[in-house]
Amino acid sequence: MMERLEATPSEPFSSSGPEIARATEMPKSTVREYFESAVVTVIMALFGMTFVVQAVKVPTGSMQNNILIGDHLLVNKFIFAERREGLFWRLFPYRDVRRGDVVVFKYPQNPEVNYVKRVIGLPGEAVEIRGTRVFVNERELPEHRLYVQNPRFDAEDSALQIVREEPSPEGARYRVYWESYHAERGGVDFPSGGRYAVGRPFLIPEHAYFVMGDNRDDSEDSRFWGTVPREYIVGRALVVYWSYDERAAAAHGGNLLLRILRHTRWKRVGTLIR
Known part of the structure; x- marks a missing residue:
């Protein structure tokens, strides 16, 4: 706000x-x-913006409920960067991409677009999806599976409605969401969409990663278009700095400032991405 200065x-x-x-x-x-x-x-x-962090907005529900539509994320860009010489660059905590990391990357089929998914497979590993279970090098990946009524339906708060939950296996670090019909089939493997690693092992090339969305039945990921080259990874999703339910705001109309105040998901501000 500018102050009006008057001579007195x-x-x-x-x-x-x-x-x-x-x-x-x-x-x-x-x-x-x-x-x-x-x-x-x-x-x-x-x-x-160039070296440390980048702000991105999440427009789709492929990572629900861990990341909601309308979440605005800060991305840690330096953590996966190439190590540089000099005392200044040694201050940054570099590390390799790990399984389970939620990463932002350039979509391989259109590098102008950024996607956010979870890393499932690392270079040189064999990944296979059997029904709702993911296997890496013939060993089942521990994932906490939950089932929802309709993963493509975005409620006003953009959260999926859970109808059933499996016990969390030992070592599970994150939750994944499948449509309820998978659970209703009594454990019989029902193939998910996609053509890579679905029903048969897929060998990940060197310097590439296999990624999937946590909302498994509403995510176009490596099952559909293949792996993500290492150089396409922008960084690791760090924290929600703002979350806004645009659909609800548009439906209610009214003053812009009031819409922002009313439909900002204040409880999600500061949420760490895990």
């Missing part, structure tokens, strides 16, 4: 030379300070 002199105006000089210098100094501050802010923002 308490003394008669003096036209002496030094006072005029001081009066004309002050605005220039103030303008210069604001300009320098703005330049520094822009540089820091560009540095952050």
Whole structure:
């Protein structure tokens, strides 16, 4: 907000030379300070967007309920970056991509678009999906499976409605969601969509990763278009800095500010992505 400055002199105006000089210098100094501050802010923002973090918006439900439609995420870009020489770059905690990481990456079929999925398979591993179960090198991946009525139906709060839950196996680090008909078949394997790793092992190439959405029946992922090259990975999803239910806001209409206040999911702000 800009303040309106008004002259309220308490003394008669003096036209002496030094006072005029001081009066004309002050605005220039103030303008210069604001300009320098703005330049520094822009540089820091560009540095952050380039090397450290990036903000992305989630437009689809492929990662529900762990990530909701309308979540705005900060992405840690440096964690998977190539190591650089110099003392400054040694301050950053680099590491390799791990199974279970939620990553943001360039969609292999259109690198201008960013996707967010979970890493399931690493380079050189064999992945196979049998019904609702995922096997890596012939060993079942421990996942906490929940079943929902309709994974493609986005409720007003964009959360899936859980109708059944399996016991969480030992070692499970995250939840995945399948449509309820999988559970109703009494454990009989029913193939999921896609053509890679579905019903038969798929060998992941070197320097590539097999990724899947947590909302398994509403996610186009590596089952459909293959693996993600290492160089396409932007970073690791870190935290929800803002979450906004656009569908509910559009349905209710009204003042923009009130819509933002009313339909921001305040409880999700600050949620860590796991």
